[in-house]
Amino acid sequence: MTAPALDVDVTGRIGDLTVEVTLRISAGSTVPTVIVGPNGAGKTSALMMILGALTPTRGRVALDDVCLFDATRGIDVPIEERRIGFLPQRYALFPHLDVLANVAYGIVGEPPAARARRASGALRALGVEGLARRRPQELSGGEAQRVGLARALAHGPRALLLDEPLAALDVAVRRDVRQFLVAHLRALAIPTVIVTHDRADAEAFDGELLVLEDGVIGQRGTLAEVAARPATAFARTFFASERGP
Amino acid sequence: MSDPVSGAGGARPRRRRVEGLAWSVAGGGLSAVLLLLVALPVAGLVFTTSPAALWQGLRDPMVAPALRLTLATTMASLALVIGCGTPLAWVLARRRTRAWRFVETFVQLPVVLPPAVAGVALLLAFGRRGLLGPVLASVGVGLPFTRAAVVLAETFVGAPFYVQAAIAVFRRLDPDILLVARTLGASRPRVFFTVVIPIARASLAGGAAMSWARALGEFGATLMFAGNLGGRTQTLPLAIYTALESDLRTAQSLSIVLLVVAFALLVTIRLGTRA
Numbered sequence: 001m002t003a004p005a006l007d008v009d010v011t012g013r014i015g016d017l018t019v020e021v022t023l024r025i026s027a028g029s030t031v032p033t034v035i036v037g038p039n040g041a042g043k044t045s046a047l048m049m050i051l052g053a054l055t056p057t058r059g060r061v062a063l064d065d066v067c068l069f070d071a072t073r074g075i076d077v078p079i080e081e082r083r084i085g086f087l088p089q090r091y092a093l094f095p096h097l098d099v100l101a102n103v104a105y106g107i108v109g110e111p112p113a114a115r116a117r118r119a120s121g122a123l124r125a126l127g128v129e130g131l132a133r134r135r136p137q138e139l140s141g142g143e144a145q146r147v148g149l150a151r152a153l154a155h156g157p158r159a160l161l162l163d164e165p166l167a168a169l170d171v172a173v174r175r176d177v178r179q180f181l182v183a184h185l186r187a188l189a190i191p192t193v194i195v196t197h198d199r200a201d202a203e204a205f206d207g208e209l210l211v212l213e214d215g216v217i218g219q220r221g222t223l224a225e226v227a228a229r230p231a232t233a234f235a236r237t238f239f240a241s242e243r244g245p
Numbered sequence: 246m247s248d249p250v251s252g253a254g255g256a257r258p259r260r261r262r263v264e265g266l267a268w269s270v271a272g273g274g275l276s277a278v279l280l281l282l283v284a285l286p287v288a289g290l291v292f293t294t295s296p297a298a299l300w301q302g303l304r305d306p307m308v309a310p311a312l313r314l315t316l317a318t319t320m321a322s323l324a325l326v327i328g329c330g331t332p333l334a335w336v337l338a339r340r341r342t343r344a345w346r347f348v349e350t351f352v353q354l355p356v357v358l359p360p361a362v363a364g365v366a367l368l369l370a371f372g373r374r375g376l377l378g379p380v381l382a383s384v385g386v387g388l389p390f391t392r393a394a395v396v397l398a399e400t401f402v403g404a405p406f407y408v409q410a411a412i413a414v415f416r417r418l419d420p421d422i423l424l425v426a427r428t429l430g431a432s433r434p435r436v437f438f439t440v441v442i443p444i445a446r447a448s449l450a451g452g453a454a455m456s457w458a459r460a461l462g463e464f465g466a467t468l469m470f471a472g473n474l475g476g477r478t479q480t481l482p483l484a485i486y487t488a489l490e491s492d493l494r495t496a497q498s499l500s501i502v503l504l505v506v507a508f509a510l511l512v513t514i515r516l517g518t519r520a
Contacts, residue, residue: 084428
């Protein structure tokens, strides 16, 4: 096994909950790490600690051999220097900018024409270059998700975090968007962490599964392993239920 | 009373109709009282003059200096309010502890404080015998009865309107939007100027307009703290007060000017917040 590209071992506190997360994703991995768990288990907090938006109380985060956080050495690289792409649950597009400007926001140090070209390229890669002049308010859920993803990838991040990427979508379009997302992430091959509470998502992304409950990883393994021998109460209900949409 | 069944068919509906009518009449009448109370003075201001008289009134030598002074001081106070009030509102919007909430309430105090009290308070802070008086005097600054005093009084009464509007809009911002901007490589200042301010712009402008309108009408605190010196501290409201003693026409003309400005501001704010 090659050295991990994303190497996380942190503990943090959010309110009364202590969240402990360890995960390793090797360079060139084409499958994401999927964190599942009930509401309030600390899934989003885990992402926040990797992003740098929540300061862990102990541990370390490294990406491509660059230390982003180390409690003992007092290292805490600010969010904007971590180069980790992030797609929040409701995509959080900038409402005052059109789609192209949204995607170009993270591209800096280039003349305007070059920025626009790169942003167009990022939109094209996701099949939505036709939306360039639209406002975020005019997009459907699926379109907004692709634009959000294009924006998260346009500046060439070294890792990607997706928080419930499908939860905001209508059931009717969720399946198509999910298939597209799975295929796109596979082609990207950068370390990716996805948070979901939806079994169908977990099955579709089919990466390493972390079951997070009350801030602690209760079980980890491939989807098949966890499904065959669910070790926690949540894992049992998660896989006992009927197949999701 | 009749029995409930027949009553429901006969007397009841009629009583209800009468009740309903009385209710409407009472409601309409009471509403009309307040509407007239607002509309009549405005009508009195506008309809008891002619364009010629209006123009004549505006040519009084007191008018031009008061107009210039008012514009200059309210603009200076607006710059102060926006320049210092925006960062203050940003801090207050993001802190939720009891101490910060107290600060937030405290900042609102001038809204409910009687202007006369504001005048006394300003004198006791910046006046010769006030808290900062000796310090200011030692560097050769005397604030009372100067233009700076006018600006201070206008800032004191106007700032809360802007700060409150700014806090409200900053609190409504989606925290994910700010976080995403930072993951895209933007520093905190860049996020503030390229995301926060543009999204909040309309609400900030509305708050600034309210603050400016309040500063424009400032009378009591200015009179007590800055005085009523023609050409130096005599703003439009003070000029109206002074003109009333000698020439009603001038007072009326100036009042109409302020009325038009105030109404235009109000319409702009309403259109702005709707957009």
